[in-house]
Amino acid sequence: MNAPTVIKAVSMNAGLPNASVPSHWAPDSWQQREALQQPQYDDAVELATAGAQLAKLPPLVTSWEVLALKQSLAEAQEGRRFLLQGGDCAESFADCTSPIISNRLKVLLQMSLVLVHGMKKPVLRVGRFAGQYAKPRSTDTETRDGVTLPSFRGDVVNGPAFTVEARRPDPQRLIQAHAHSALTMNFVRALIDGGFADLHHPEYWDLAWVEHSPMAAEYRQMVAGIGDSLRFMETLAGPIAGFSKVDFFTSHEALLLHYEQALTRQVPRHPGFFNLSTHFPWIGMRTAALDGAHVEYFRGIRNPIAVKVGPSVTPAQLLPLIDALNPDDEPGRLTLIHRMGNAKIAAALPTLLEAVKREGRRVLWVADPMHGNTESTSNGYKTRRFDNIRGELDQAFDIHAAAGTRLGGVHLELTGEDVTECMGGARDLSETDLDRAYKSMVDPRLNYEQSLELAMLIVRKSVGGQS
DSSP states (O other): OOOOOOOOOOOSSTTSOOTTSOTTOOTTGGGGSOOTTOOOOSOHHHHHHHHHHHHHSOOSSOHHHHHHHHHHHHHHHTTSOEEEEEEOSSOOGGGOSHHHHHHHHHHHHHHHHHHHHHHOSOEEEEESOSSOOOOOOSSSEEEETTEEEEOOOOTTTOOSSSSHHHHSOOTHHHHHHHHHHHHHHHHHHHHHHTTTTOTTOGGGGOOGGGTTOTTHHHHHHHHHHHHHHHHHHHHHHOOOTTSSOOOOEEEEEOOOHHHHHHTEEEETTEEEEEETTOSEEEEOGGGOOTTSHHHHHHTTBOSOEEEEEOTTOOHHHHHHHHHHHOTTOOTTSEEEEEOOOTTTHHHHHHHHHHHHHHTTOOOEEEEOOSGGGEEEOTTSOEEEBHHHHHHHHHHHHHHHHHHTOOEEEEEEEBOSSOOOOSBBTTTTBOGGGGGTSOOOSSSOOBOHHHHHHHHHHHHHHHHHSOO
């Protein structure tokens, strides 16, 4: 891999105290480490110009939102909240439309309502959107019919069409990604501030295409019960603040470090640096090397952060990573998202839980039952079986209970669209059903029915211990 092109950080409010900045760290210090999964830009000047322009644009989130999320994640670590993190595997610029954005939000709101009702605790809602435009790839290039081109790395880097022009990494896409993320955030905020998430009107969240879903009757019965309870309480006490709005946060894999660096800022009255491209960035499994560029970048930002943990990770690898990313054992700072696979979780997870517990490290454990259960069908589709997703989640709850630790959330790839990408679920989708509506550019997602069914299964498992 070629050495990454350097973009110097733009330091805002440089005179502020920097007590929260780790030693020998700056927003661009990652450039002194090996940076995996970065595109190979062919014009350093064009990249630097785009980075400088991006560094002048307004941030997408605020520092006080970031710190509020960190506090809520600290409560999840203590078992007082449950994290629901979900959204697309990879956003596309073309999907930045009001129906698609509102449907994503509807799914997460409906799932959270199921979880709140069943678990009897607040749910922390975090979307995998407004920035999930980059994807890691197994190889840097792709070959078709003797022609080799750069791999498609997401809309923030290049286009999916197999042409020289489309596959060229284009620095202007950094600016486009910021614009599409801002449009998404603006619409989500407007919906929530306008009462879209009002518990008095959960009918706003209905998705027309699932009118005849096998899960619909159970869900609507639950909604009716919540509505009756809400009306009863307000009859006694009057309108109750907090039922008309919800807190909602965004997250994405902070893969493309030139983009993240340009949106890393200092702010008044808060020392240190914040990544203001998202509330909750995470490091993927392929870029979590202790001495790598991503860990170097992440150790210096004040956001709450997460790391994906796969079945090959050992305690000897994980504990130093925790020390590097959360040396002060700060509450709410570090989330570990285990993604083992249904067939591997029983062997891989217990030793990690035991090691972290033994060392007294403060982390939030979250299950990703999606990424370890991907397979390819005979007709060429990448898919996941609902039974394997459910199976990994079932085992995760049991393994945490046996270890005396707590599963504090789930991380899911899902959509509000009528897709057929994962097999099984309420309508028992089969391999032949995948042809009907397979729309994902990269990984298969749960559709609405499967997402809602999984939420109900989580409730049954977490409350009663039954799957």
